[in-house]
Amino acid sequence: MTTVSFHDLAAMSAAERQGLLDRTEADLSAYMDKAQAIADAVREKGDAALVDFAARFDGVVLQERDLKVSEASIMAAESELDPEIAAAIRLAVEQVKRFHHEQMPERMWLSEATEGALVGDRWTPVASVACYVPRGKGSFPSSAIMTAVPAIVAGAERVVIVTPPGQDGTADAATRFVASLIGIREIYLCGGTQAVAAVAYGTATIPRCAKFVGPGSSWVSAGRRLLSNLIDPGSPAGPSELLVYADNSVPAELAALELLVESEHGPDSSAFVVTADRAVAEAVAAAVTALWPSLGDYREAFSRSVLTGRKGGIVLAPSVDAAFEFINDYAAEHLSVLSSSAFEFLPRIRNAGEILLGPHSAIPIANFVLGPSHVLPTGGRAGTASPLSVFDFMKRSSIAYVSREAYDRLAPAARAFARYEGFVAHENSVSAIRDRILAGASPLLPV
Secondary structure, X not given: OOOOOXXXXXXXXXXXXXXXXXXXXXXXXXXXXXXXXXXXXXXXXXXXXXXXXXXXXHOOOOOHHHHEOOHHHHHXXXXXXXXXXXXXXXXXXHHHHHHHHHHOOOOEEEEOOOOOEEEEEEEEEOOEEEEEOOOOOOOOHHHHHHHHHHHHHHOOOEEEEEEOOOOOOOXXXXXXXXXXXXXXXOEEEOOHHHHHHHHHHOOOOOOOOOEEEOOOOHHHHHHHHHOOXXXXXXXXXXXXEXXXXXXXXXXXXXXXXXXXXXXXXXXXXXXXXXXXXXXXXXXXXXXHHHHHHHHHHHHHHHHHHHHOOOOEEEEEOOOHHHHHHHHHHHOEEEEEEEOOOHHHHHHHOOOEEEEEEOOOOOHHHHHHOOOOOOOOOOOOHHHOOOOOOHHHHEEEEEEEEEOHHHHHHHHHHHHHHHHHHOOHHHHHHOOHHHHHHHOOOOOOOOX
């Protein structure tokens, strides 16, 4: 019988420890050549290529006219849903809207930090964004909410959804219902690398967009990497990953319950419980084994493949300090801190996409209905990147005004820099030539 992988940091070499930090998406070399061919086909053949790829990769026969979901289908989606999921979607949309409205920055600020000058920032929205909603292992309307709602709150001028077609040849009803609730009337049917290429190049049906956001497979990651010179690929969001820090102040079964959450996503996920307590480690492993049958064969197979391999299981640290050193080095997408003293551990945490504190901060609540976006940096990028937010759909322009008095005070230093760096026109711009122009004299008069 397969058992949960056990990784003892004290007994591991530096290379073995580093191996635990690697993710399945770290090496995309196996995808890049094929992804390039897919992107080239979309660039050259447009809609015809998308129809071909839908048949080859999704097993769905489409006509070019089917690539755009009809507005009537979007508006009728609620009638296809069970009232329970429709109500859950309404709740999630309101929660996510509320959080991101609170997150919005001041549209413009100015400060006289330098006497006689005004400096500040102005925020403006991006022109267009494509929100990717994956489909391969299920239907994920939550991804539509967590990407499109922040874009709309930020004021993005055009927001579209791209998603692989289902076997019925359209987007799933829940994703269409999300679109109807938040005012999106453009859903396009394409997935993987071809989806990124479609919105990067534009086709006869699908508009070219300025930005691409959302979680996706390694094929999506490869497309983003290939086409980043044509479209802003957005924050990285690859296969799911989770760290759970657990101590003996909460039941070990709770850590096991959370560990299964991310490991059921698929074999490319990563999921570890990190603890400094061997008894906790052993209890978690036993609880995972006991809980596996509750998942059903399909999800249990995914979870087993993760938790019995090198990308999941139990990490036993020699101390609490070593546990959090590993946590920060890993820089996980999701970090759950299961301890009655969870807030006391918060200062130790530097790198994580989201930090869920305490026994009631369940991952599904955060992922679906709490408010912050569940599109989080993966692949260790939480060390430098942030969760998807309104800021991803806005950009800052620096604003400056310099009075005559501030100019007179600052120009000599600017001239010194220009002269030192060898820029003659720069030096002229802050010289007596400017004064003569402002006085109405010819700039060509002798200095």
